[in-house]
Amino acid sequence: MAKAPKMAFVCDDCGMDYPRWQGQCRCGAWNTLVEVRLSAAKTSASRPAVLGYAGAAGGGAKKLNEVESVEAEKRLTGIGELDRVLSGGLTTGSVNIISGDPGAGKTTLLSDLVARMSQSTASLYCTAEESLSQFKNRVNRLKLNYNEDNLYLLSETSVESIIEELEAKQIKFAVIDSIQAVVTDNANGSPGSPSQVKTAAQAFTQYCKKNNVTMFIIAHVNKNNEIAGPQTLVHIVDSLLHIDTNDGQIRTLRANKNRFGDVDTVGIFRMSERGMVSVDNPSEIFLSGSTTDSPGSTITCIRKGNRNLLLEIQCLTTETESEFPQRVCVGLNMNRIKMLTGILRKHTKTKIFHDTFFNIVGGLKIDESETCIDLALVTALLSSLNDFVVPRTTCIMGELSLNGDVRPIDSGVPRVKEAAQHGFTEIFIPFRNYHKSMEGLGAKITPVKTIHELLELIN
Template sequence: MAKAKSAFVCTECGAEYSKWQGQCSNCREWNTLSEIRLTSARPGAAAASGSAGRGGYAGALTKEVVDLSGVDLTEVPRFSSTFEEFDRVLGGGLVPGSAVLLGGHPGAGKSTLLLQTACRLAQSKRVLYVTGEESLSQVAMRAHRLQLPTHGLKMLAETSVETLLAVVERERPEVLIIDSIQTMHLEDIGSAPGGVAQVRESAAALTRFAKQSNTVLLLVGHVTKDGTLAGPKVLEHMIDASLLLEGGSDSRFRTLRGQKNRFGAVNELGVFAMVELGLKEVKNLSAIFLSRSEEQASGSLVMVVWEGTRPILVEVQALLDESALGNPRRVAVGLDHNRLAMLLAVLHKHGGLFTGDQDVFLNVVGGVKVLETSADLAVLLAVVSSLQNRPLPRELVVFGEVGLSGEIRPVPSGQERIVEAAKHGFTRAIVPRGNAPRQAPAGMQVVAVDKLSEALEAL
């Protein structure tokens, strides 16, 4: 009997090696290599290869090539998931034949969101919900507690991929939900469910079926303690969209962010509120993040960030306190820690304000993670406000990128940001000169600046 071949795959970056080693040479992480069994080639592969060597690439092995200009540009058909925020992150809705991976921490609401989606879709489409972690009675009790319409939703408690594929071949659902991919296993792979080999091959088999049958495949995936998806990185290459549901147990809001999407924009954001009857859509994002205190306090400022295809107004808070340590602390919640250190150096060099003896704490209210550089100017002005203990006007809104030479650079969609701020009653804005509109919205005073020193003078 031929010896089964195996390889070792890094669970962090997906790099593959022929033998085990303690450290991954690609991402430099330790103890991340896991063994997977390689499937043997088809019996006819060698014969096909031999005939090819003799000029035998003909018949079934011949593929037609087409000109790019002749490819059909028909719009990809979609249908709604019944949640507008879910559709927004997906790029407009669910695409038949697509594979979508939904990840998140335990308790984030992954199963709740998909159960609500499944029950609503089942009223008009054939939906099969496969649970590998919970019993059917547990899912039924949750649906009853959330007061969902349960009629028409097909359920299956199964962890074997072979059995599952036989059932879906008979049922032919339009939407197939797997909760979760870490519980699925193939009989011919010796490792335990949740291992690298099982997750990789199970996802490949299910995705292959979805492509062939035009079924929408929704997979639930767990995340590791550092927030990355558990299992091999190659799993993200198999699927069409990777979504992450974020939100701690101490917050009633959940954010759904697109990390990869072949049918829409990435980094799109959808927000849900966890209520008694499950997840509820939040359509006016700025309103929930602007619940500010009535009392004016130093270090508080509103900025306009761009998430996906829409602007959001969020509050950034800064607190500076004289440090008793030789190495002052720099803490940023919702912002990049390294960028904070850079901005403080720019403030000292080009603004003349020294913070080297101060502990600096920054927080973006509402648990929002700001990934873009348009928050730079707002962060620095909030730091200055706390340093000098002087509150900023409540009607002031700020955005702009700060360069290392102290210049204020324009950011994308500046006009839309100003209009969004005016809608929420803000009457003054400090923006980069490149984003200054020709005509400001009614009641809005726009101050355009080129340098950090000009922004400090404008305060």
């Protein structure tokens, strides 16, 4: 008599399994356990070879000197900022995930990419969330150049059917839009469930590694702007790219994981009528371009990944018409602003009974960890409050401590070089960041130790 198949109950939200049904999962979700039939265990002699994430079929353990060293093959995509984030181009045979908020530009960027790749290789764009006519309208609207003999479109949700098309058309570059919309027969649950997402990603990765196919997979994000689905998804693929949407048309692309390069590089794009346009010199966007000197404006240098960006901080102070002054900031952390105004009141005896407005030119959002803008913030505030002008040829950078001292910042030399290359003639930096290599840059480097010293030099 044949044995009855074993059953388990798997949570659709987190993927945790239980031997019997229960109302609530440990993740806190209610009524999410689904009954799953487990396949019978096989002996090692009858078990077929199973491809791992890297596509290897086993072969036993080898000594290090017996392993053949193969350099990863990279190719430039023609999209400058994408090539920069991918550390020199797209790795052949890699599986990459790209995520971001709705409207961030994921489909727009990959539509441009698949059109460019079709110029040299058979490429396929599989859309499970929109019709083929919608995709064609986007290609025509963006005026993308593509090879009509090499570009294939597919509207399909079955993983097995997609892989069959990849095999039949001998596709070497593919885009899946999106992993939450496709389903596989080898997993239970609805589209987007942890089991479906994980199994589908494994199937795509195994096929790509075995057949040397390069693939991009679009993934949704949750309400915290993090990639949706099980964390296993991130471990399966080779790289994870994320698009951050700043106020306005600026987009930043960052690699949160990259097996073939570093994760410190940030790509800057501008959303336009022609799609996502690479910004080769982002400092020009984040500077207002004004030629007139006016109070309340200070220029500093921040670091996005391993890139140095010059940006302009603007501050406006006006007499308040209410009992309590307003504090408004765009692109900055409000708690940091409150702390800096407290330092000014304590150490410079500055009275701030005004409505205060801060703004970052270009719509860029500054991370809370980017403390090098402290000196520029307080200088812009005092400039507007006391009606004096900071020359537009002056760049100020440094962190301000609670006792009024100027603390050092990371990567001081590259920041100073970036400012000097853009024609700034005087650069204020923390005293401990000063280095002899800064002397031959054609700019006057002024190290400062305290906020009092900075204000005496500027006024």
